[in-house]
Amino acid sequence: MLVSIELWARPGIVSLPGGFPAVIWGLATSPTAAPQVPGPVLEATVGDMVEITLHNMLNEPVSLTFPGQEIAPEPVLDASGRLVSLTRFAAPGRSVVYSFPAYRPGTFRYESGTSPERQVQMGLYGALIVRPAGWDDPASPNYYTAYGADTGSGYDVEAVILLSEFDRAAHEVIATGDVYNPLNYAPQYWLVNGRPFPDCVAPPDTSTQPLTSRVPVLVGQRVLLRLINSGFLAHTLAFQEGPARVVAEDGRPRRSPLLDATYDKNAITLGAGQSADLVFTPPEGEHYLYDRDLLHLVNTDDYPGGMMALVDVRTAFPVTPPEAPSSLTATAALPGQVELTWINNAADEDGFVLERRTGAGPFLRVTTLMVGATAYTDTHVEANTTYTYRVLAFNLAGTSAYSNEAVVTTLP
Amino acid sequence: MTFVQVRYGATDSFITMPDGSVHYIFGFVDLTGVPENEIFARRGKATLLAPLLEVRVGDRVELTLTNLGMPQRPDLDDSHTIHWHGFPNQISLWDGVPETSIAVPVGRDFIYYYEPKDPGTYMYHCHFEPVEHIQMGMVGPLIARPADYNPANPLFKTAYGAGTGTEFDREYFLLISELDPVAHEQVHRVQEFDWSEYRPAYWLINGRAYPDTLHTAPDGDLSQQPYHSLIQANAGEKVLLRFINLGFEEHAITILGLPLRIIGRDAQLLRGLHGEDLSHWRDVLYFGAGQTVDVIIEPQQPALYPLFNRGYHKNTNAGATPGGMMTHITVYPAGTLPPQPGPGF
Amino acid sequence: MPTQATANGSPTIHLRAVDGYIITPDGASIYIWGYRDETGRAAQLPGPTIIVNQGDTVTIKLTNELRENVSLMFPGQNGVFRLTNRGAVPVGPIYENGRLVSLTDYVPPRGTVIYQFVASQPGTYIYHSGTEINKQVPMGLYGVIIVRPAGFDPLDPATWSAYGPETDTEFDREYLLVVAEIDPVLHEAVRLGKPYRPSTYRPRYWTINGRCAPDTMLPDRATYLPHQPYGSMIMAEPGERVLIRYIGAGCDAHPLHPHGNHTRVVALDGRLLRNGTQDLSHKHFTVLVGPGQTYDQIFQWDGLGYDPVTNPIPTPIPNLRNQAIGDVGWTMWSGSPYLGQKGDIPIGVTSLNVTGEYYFMLHSHSEPQITNWGEFPGGMMTMIGIFPVGTLGPEVGRLQRNSRANSTRERR
Ligand SMILES: [Cu+2]
Numbered sequence A: 001m002l003v004s005i006e007l008w009a010r011p012g013i014v015s016l017p018g019g020f021p022a023v024i025w026g027l028a029t030s031p032t033a034a035p036q037v038p039g040p041v042l043e044a045t046v047g048d049m050v051e052i053t054l055h056n057m058l059n060e061p062v063s064l065t066f067p068g069q070e071i072a073p074e075p076v077l078d079a080s081g082r083l084v085s086l087t088r089f090a091a092p093g094r095s096v097v098y099s100f101p102a103y104r105p106g107t108f109r110y111e112s113g114t115s116p117e118r119q120v121q122m123g124l125y126g127a128l129i130v131r132p133a134g135w136d137d138p139a140s141p142n143y144y145t146a147y148g149a150d151t152g153s154g155y156d157v158e159a160v161i162l163l164s165e166f167d168r169a170a171h172e173v174i175a176t177g178d179v180y181n182p183l184n185y186a187p188q189y190w191l192v193n194g195r196p197f198p199d200c201v202a203p204p205d206t207s208t209q210p211l212t213s214r215v216p217v218l219v220g221q222r223v224l225l226r227l228i229n230s231g232f233l234a235h236t237l238a239f240q241e242g243p244a245r246v247v248a249e250d251g252r253p254r255r256s257p258l259l260d261a262t263y264d265k266n267a268i269t270l271g272a273g274q275s276a277d278l279v280f281t282p283p284e285g286e287h288y289l290y291d292r293d294l295l296h297l298v299n300t301d302d303y304p305g306g307m308m309a310l311v312d313v314r315t316a317f318p319v320t321p322p323e324a325p326s327s328l329t330a331t332a333a334l335p336g337q338v339e340l341t342w343i344n345n346a347a348d349e350d351g352f353v354l355e356r357r358t359g360a361g362p363f364l365r366v367t368t369l370m371v372g373a374t375a376y377t378d379t380h381v382e383a384n385t386t387y388t389y390r391v392l393a394f395n396l397a398g399t400s401a402y403s404n405e406a407v408v409t410t411l412p
Numbered sequence B: 001m002t003f004v005q006v007r008y009g010a011t012d013s014f015i016t017m018p019d020g021s022v023h024y025i026f027g028f029v030d031l032t033g034v035p036e037n038e039i040f041a042r043r044g045k046a047t048l049l050a051p052l053l054e055v056r057v058g059d060r061v062e063l064t065l066t067n068l069g070m071p072q073r074p075d076l077d078d079s080h081t082i083h084w085h086g087f088p089n090q091i092s093l094w095d096g097v098p099e100t101s102i103a104v105p106v107g108r109d110f111i112y113y114y115e116p117k118d119p120g121t122y123m124y125h126c127h128f129e130p131v132e133h134i135q136m137g138m139v140g141p142l143i144a145r146p147a148d149y150n151p152a153n154p155l156f157k158t159a160y161g162a163g164t165g166t167e168f169d170r171e172y173f174l175l176i177s178e179l180d181p182v183a184h185e186q187v188h189r190v191q192e193f194d195w196s197e198y199r200p201a202y203w204l205i206n207g208r209a210y211p212d213t214l215h216t217a218p219d220g221d222l223s224q225q226p227y228h229s230l231i232q233a234n235a236g237e238k239v240l241l242r243f244i245n246l247g248f249e250e251h252a253i254t255i256l257g258l259p260l261r262i263i264g265r266d267a268q269l270l271r272g273l274h275g276e277d278l279s280h281w282r283d284v285l286y287f288g289a290g291q292t293v294d295v296i297i298e299p300q301q302p303a304l305y306p307l308f309n310r311g312y313h314k315n316t317n318a319g320a321t322p323g324g325m326m327t328h329i330t331v332y333p334a335g336t337l338p339p340q341p342g343p344g345f
Numbered sequence C: 001m002p003t004q005a006t007a008n009g010s011p012t013i014h015l016r017a018v019d020g021y022i023i024t025p026d027g028a029s030i031y032i033w034g035y036r037d038e039t040g041r042a043a044q045l046p047g048p049t050i051i052v053n054q055g056d057t058v059t060i061k062l063t064n065e066l067r068e069n070v071s072l073m074f075p076g077q078n079g080v081f082r083l084t085n086r087g088a089v090p091v092g093p094i095y096e097n098g099r100l101v102s103l104t105d106y107v108p109p110r111g112t113v114i115y116q117f118v119a120s121q122p123g124t125y126i127y128h129s130g131t132e133i134n135k136q137v138p139m140g141l142y143g144v145i146i147v148r149p150a151g152f153d154p155l156d157p158a159t160w161s162a163y164g165p166e167t168d169t170e171f172d173r174e175y176l177l178v179v180a181e182i183d184p185v186l187h188e189a190v191r192l193g194k195p196y197r198p199s200t201y202r203p204r205y206w207t208i209n210g211r212c213a214p215d216t217m218l219p220d221r222a223t224y225l226p227h228q229p230y231g232s233m234i235m236a237e238p239g240e241r242v243l244i245r246y247i248g249a250g251c252d253a254h255p256l257h258p259h260g261n262h263t264r265v266v267a268l269d270g271r272l273l274r275n276g277t278q279d280l281s282h283k284h285f286t287v288l289v290g291p292g293q294t295y296d297q298i299f300q301w302d303g304l305g306y307d308p309v310t311n312p313i314p315t316p317i318p319n320l321r322n323q324a325i326g327d328v329g330w331t332m333w334s335g336s337p338y339l340g341q342k343g344d345i346p347i348g349v350t351s352l353n354v355t356g357e358y359y360f361m362l363h364s365h366s367e368p369q370i371t372n373w374g375e376f377p378g379g380m381m382t383m384i385g386i387f388p389v390g391t392l393g394p395e396v397g398r399l400q401r402n403s404r405a406n407s408t409r410e411r412r
């Protein structure tokens, strides 16, 4: 089957904790849709022919590489034989088509191959999942496996856990077209699926950061975690409790008819660009997966934050979204902060997303709060500025409507 | 079995980066076969990398280290050593650690002796104040061939011996490291350097940064950096890549379009206790300082395959891109290239 | 010292979270937070080594003598409970006012919390705080749990193995090397109650068992290191099987390289590298120990058999006056190339060699880590001493309950 995917590389804005906007270059599924960071999860089944058309809406050449796929590289060299791009690119306003057969199942990545030290950092990266033939056929031995029968990769629930870093200063330099010095690379945010904690546990949405890192699981279900490191640095992801079984690395199963080389791991290191598939059956409760480089559990310097994901194991899921919060008030009683309170009308919420906008700008996420929150102090505010706040409640069934909007002008 | 005698001198020199910057180094210079009265003329002629030391299991190896002193740093009377990194069952006399045996003062010789028992990819380096002497450039690649190695017979042209599934047609070593220009400058200017401030600006393969990694011709500017890393092969050939990390950082190396079959690590065939074949494929090789990894690639299509650091911020020369830890793998149609005369050429 | 664990399969260990100071070889005194047991007065680094048996129901009481909440996490253990008046409740993340305040059940200042779990699997594990972990773990709130396999009898060497019979993990002596880093700026900020910016993290000291070289080579419980009780000098005789357990307790990865010989890595994160009869162990000369990871390895030095009579050193030994020996005023060399022999050491140089043993360095190959604030020698370095046959007592290299940790021969 031919899997045809069109992607538009476009600039956009993401929301960093505290309600800060940052320019990204993301991949959108239509010329008018929000560009996403990471890009959309591309999916194919073994035997498919994958054809990807990349439309360039940026001001510089852009391309995509598909590491691990059977696709001969077509690097672009300059007159002196030096690499200009790791692969064919689309000039601004132009398009480029890549195609390859999905010849083996696995967890892979795709990313820009042009000035990748800039463009991948800007957000041009994503996950590519290739499933074995028969994975969705209950009669097939490959049904709900990542790598086919007898590879130890059977699962009930799967989740992509894609790691990356975000250097806000780099984004500012690159977005303005200034010369970027990669020696200055020093990320302040550490992302899972494009969001840092706690925003990563908020529900999926239609923003530039649409993916969640909350993995809902029913007790007894086998979970397949597809870990991908799209960052530039190595990351060691740790489980709070017992280990998970590593069944594949870089999209290659560790079990064959001759040898079972799968192994248990409690803290797994992924070098830049590596992937691993892990299977485990977690007990009831909330289980964080966190970057064991504990200094990455911050947003700028605020703890807790950073590179975390949540495996959320329950006996049942809610069936209706929570009631919306109400009576949101915003008070600027002290310089440099805004006190927010609201009434929680839900009985079964998992948390709240608090958003604000500056003047008439777009609403950006300030933070995500967990169950039971009815107050928050926003300390990331400018003086003499008018902000409008709103809050919603969420659970695994969805999100509530927004509360009323509360407008406040900060003190000098 | 062969009696191998080599002689290396410890001295200094300068190297050049693609941006034209020049950096002071310490290093080794090959003195093998150099008449005694010409030894002194090799002062100040250290190379980065140090010469490839190539031996075979069963050889008896005598390695003489001569400390020639540092013409650029006449004040410096540091001793030097040679540490065969990873040599199994070493005795302390020949381990090259000054704190546990002896080091070689300026103007003196010492003979290290080895009877290699295990084939594989190793490294050697000076172990005197190793943080300084390794970063300054006293590092070299070391290959121990299996006892049955015979490049004329494809069954015996292997990394780990006949029957181990490690046959290859061509081989290259890629010693990767980093260069902190401030450290080199401080050492040259007889200033203290705080090694906890180590922060490289160049990332090197075989002592060179991209695109110098591609220069196969002898080059005036690269006179002290003898090893290019342009990898060339014919389609369908097996190419053995011997990765050696003698930097201080972990690195993630990848080749766009070519999966890496990892057959050995740390000079050990990847086998379990009962002979289980633990060789496996990866797209990105992630490894740390002081590790070696043996990889076989089997390109089927003629093409240019870029090899680079997936930590993209390291593919730079002091901020300029492209640069750093990159090279090309050029694959020609079958039968284009003649057989390879030796590793890395 | 390893902590009391009474027999009968239900050991109770009482830890206290306290503060204290450690010292470094360059004369610095560094404020730490750490755990101590009933025998200690102040925080020790690392915390007391806890040794239990497979199948034990392990009860750990934690009393908080710090000024903020602390806790204990047990990565690698499934089914950790907190004992309460209402019975045992599973531990889990704690939220207050909608914010994650601890990854696990914590105890406020002056309180005590009781954790319990069944040590179901043998192996090497870490324990550490689960609260404000980006500060509390680097401050020193970490330690090691060793779970002995079923059938292990400390009095019967025939039963000594890391993972039980038929696992090829038998050993004659064993050593524990916990590696971590210290940024003194963090420690000083915590001491003064001042804020610390994790983005400025820059380690200046690198520790094995809480000590920097050359203190690593001093005996256990050296009197001048009262809060760093564990040495890391490894001692063995030729041919002996030495179990070396590496534990990464810091935030960075450390490439640990023993001279002398390879190690065979037999287990990762407390799980044997074996599936049925298929063995996945492998020999390495450098093991990259990531944060939160443990590596169990067997090291054996069985020498080339040089002997002054039957197989003399085949190269000329130069006049030692022409060589550099003990440039720093001391040497660990015997002056002889032969095991068990001593030779002349230049006048003015102290030989720390006892009986003609060989020393092999074990160190991080990320060489800036073998400095103390940039000065070699120091940091993450120790030695492996290979002693002549019959010269080491059975007390050397034993980790025992109610007794010494790495029993270390006093060197002159
Ligand atoms: Cu040296």
Ligand SMILES: [Cu+2]
Pocket (backbone or CB within 6 Å): B083, B085, B125, B290, C257, C365
């Ligand atoms: Cu070394």
